[in-house]
Each structure stands twice: as C-alpha cells, then as structure tokens.
Amino acid sequence: MCADKTATLSLNGQTYDLPIMSPVLGPDVVDIRKLYDEADIFTYDPGFTSTAACKSAITYIDGDAGQLLYRGYPIDQLAKESSHLEVCYLLLYGELPTADQLDDFRNRVTRHTMVHEQMHYFFRGFRRDSHPMATMVGVVGAMSAFYHDSLDINDPWQREVAAIRMIAKLPTIAAMAYKYSVGQPFVYPKNSLSYAGNFLNMCFAVPAEDYVVNPILEKALDRIMMLHADHEQNASTSTVRLAGSSGANPFACIAAGIACLWGPAHGGANQACLEMLREIGTVDRIPEYIARAKDKNSGFRLMGFGHRVYKNFDPRATVMKESADEVLDLLGIHNNPILQVAKELERIALSDDYFISKKLYPNVDFYSGIILEAMGFPTSMFTPIFAISRTVGWISQWKEMIAENGKIGRPRQLYIGPKQRDYVDVTQR
Secondary structure, rough: EEEEEEEEEEOOEEEEEEEEEEEOOOOOEOOOOOOHHHOOOOOOHHHHHHOOOOOOEEEEEOOOEEEEEEEEEEHHHHHOOOOOHHHHHHHOOOOOOOOHHHHHHHHHHHHOOOOOHHHHHHHHHHOOOHHHHHHHHHHHHHHHHHHHHHHHHOOHHHHOOOOOOHHHHHHEEEEEEEEHHHHHOOOOOOOOOOOHHHHHHHHOOEEOOOOOOOHHHHHHHHHHHHHOOOOOHHHHHHHHHHHOOOOOOOHHHHHHHHHHHOOOOOHHHHHHHHHHHHHHHHHHHHHHHHHHEEEEEEEOOOOEOOOOOOOOOOOHHHHHHHHHHHHHHHHOOOOOOOHHHHHHHHHHHHHEEEEHHHOOOHHHHHHHHHHHHHHHHOOOOOOOOOOHHHHHHHHHHHHHHHHHHOOOOOOOOOOOOOOOOOOOOOOOO
C-alpha cells in the first residue's frame, strides 16, 4: 500500500492536498482523515458505500468481476477442495494450515463445543415461539457472564480462547435454540462428528433413536458455512468492528453482529426467499409472479436473484448450485411444491432474456435457502445458521481491528434539525 499520489480539493479559494492510498487489489482510496482539521468540512456518504472505514487483509470482493477471495484464495477453489474448519483457520491466522496445524485446530474447536450447564436455564426464560435469533442474541451476549477468563481484549491469549470458544459453541447454542422452539430435549455435541455433522446431529437427533448423518447433507451444510464465513465490510461485520472499537468484550461484539444479521436485507435474505416461494405456492402461479417482477410499477421483486455487491454473478452461487442439485437428487422434490417452484424459477432465470440482460441470476441465498428447506430446517433457522457460518469472519475482523489499536468509531452527520432556540415555559407555549 502506497500513498505517493495526491488529490487536490479546491474550497473557498483554498486548496488541500489529500493523499491517495493504493491497495493491493481494488480502487485507490483518498485519505480524508485530516480534512476536518484543515478545512473544517466533513464528507457525506449515507451507508458508507464509498468510504473505506478500515484497512483489512482478510477478504476481497470484486463485484463487477464476480470475485471473492479469502486471504487471496478464490472462494470456488476453497469450496471444492477445503472444509469449513480449514477456512476458519485461514481467516483467523492468514495462511492455510499444515496437516498438524489443522488437526490441532480441529481438536481445540471440538473440545470446546459444550456450553456451561447453567446456560441451559437461559432458554427457559424465552417463550416457546421465540425466534431462534432472539434467543441467540441473548445467550451469546450472556457468554461474558460465564467465561470470565477470556474477556481481556488486551491479552492475545484471552482473545484466542474467546475466538475458539465462539466458533465451537455457536452451533451448540443455535441447535439448543432450535430444539427449544420445537419442544424437544437438548442434544449434547459429539466429539466424533465433524463440525457440520455435529450441528445436524444436535438439531435432528432425539434420545429415543439414533440419527445417522448423511454425508451429502453434511458436505452441503459445510459448504454453506464456508461460503458465508466472511464477506468484507458488510453491515454485521461493520457492527462488530464498531462495537469492538469501544473496547467491548468479544462476546458482546459478536452478539451485536448477530442482532444486525437478523435484518431481512442482510442475513434474513434466504429466509425471505423461502417465504416468497411459499407465497407463490405452486408452479402454475410462477408466470404471474414473473410478470410482476418485470413490471417496474408493481413494487414486487424476486428474492434470491441478483446481488447488491455482485453486478455480474455471485461466485458463491455457482458452487452452491452443485450442492443444491446433489441434495435435491438425494431427497427428491416430488412431494415438496416449494422446491418444485424453486427449480422452475431457477430454470426461467437462467434462460429468460429479461433476467439474463438484467443479470438477475440466482444468488447464494436462493440456493442455500432451498438446501436448508430440503434438509428439514424451518425458515426461522436459516439466519441462525448464517450466524454460525459468519462467526469466524466476525472474530477475524474483530481480532484484526484490536491488533491495529484503532480509534473508537465515531461517524459524523449532516445536521438538518432546528437552529439553537430558547426554552419556553409550558404555560406560555
């Protein structure tokens, strides 16, 4: 990264030289950190879509080219050759692990999957019909009340312990939230199972009979987790960084990220996609909804198609489609009208000139949603699974931010309220 170029700003007869920083990949960045001190002026950027709020070496996205890199590695290569826990190691430590390093990391995660037994009582305080995300926000935030030996953010070892604990325990907490919502007993983790296999077992096993993890479903879920592990400075990641900049403990920061992820415009997109498929209901109603999607005045848009960041195609969707086809071939869609609607919509989107010209291809939320539906997860569990997947990304970004010793986040504003005015007594108003 260099800053040997400058941009000149002319304002009220004065000129200001602003350094231009060049990243390893991506567009140059104008450094405006001294602009307020020198020119008494802010910049205005709602949503921060044109503002780099941090430096990061973790994830790179080129939306125009449909490219996603984790620490420089293309997501399609990782999805085909790697595993979620190996990707977790890569995101956390910057390099792919050796065989011994991966075994050690896998063992550390596996042996932290159980939660403190007293945390079970937290779930009883929630209504049976509580959304699992509401439960997760509360329980993850409460982890700071149980794990006092990993709260000091200035201690590298405590940061490491907190990271392992959250990667290990989030699937257990999410599975407990699911079991509580359906009135079944909690299922404890099994150290003999893989990360994804363990989560499937905790969700679908019951004490009365054994549950055998299907390797195709296990692979598909592992791939969903891998593809969602990080996505640069999205809303929830920025929330984690902002919360962390105050010095908050790591469990509070991740709970903040979970709360932000809950929004339908962010982590709830695959849930919104399945709800749309349910609204359509049957294949014969698809033409009606396609017509509405093409009508600019209808206010309706198809969920799960196109992407705000990827202007061409979502590289994650290409890999996810393979898993979706494998899962649907295994489980079948003949008795599930929702999945029949999904497959027909996919066919239309990939062949219809309107969708092709608008680049409205099925995105990762479309495919992950139909996979989770086929597996038997209710839509209320889609976002908790997203949260499990994104936990390692949040932690990696949080650790990177802590290591930089940056300033507390403090965005500015364009004030449009009243000017100063004097108080008037209530009897005279």
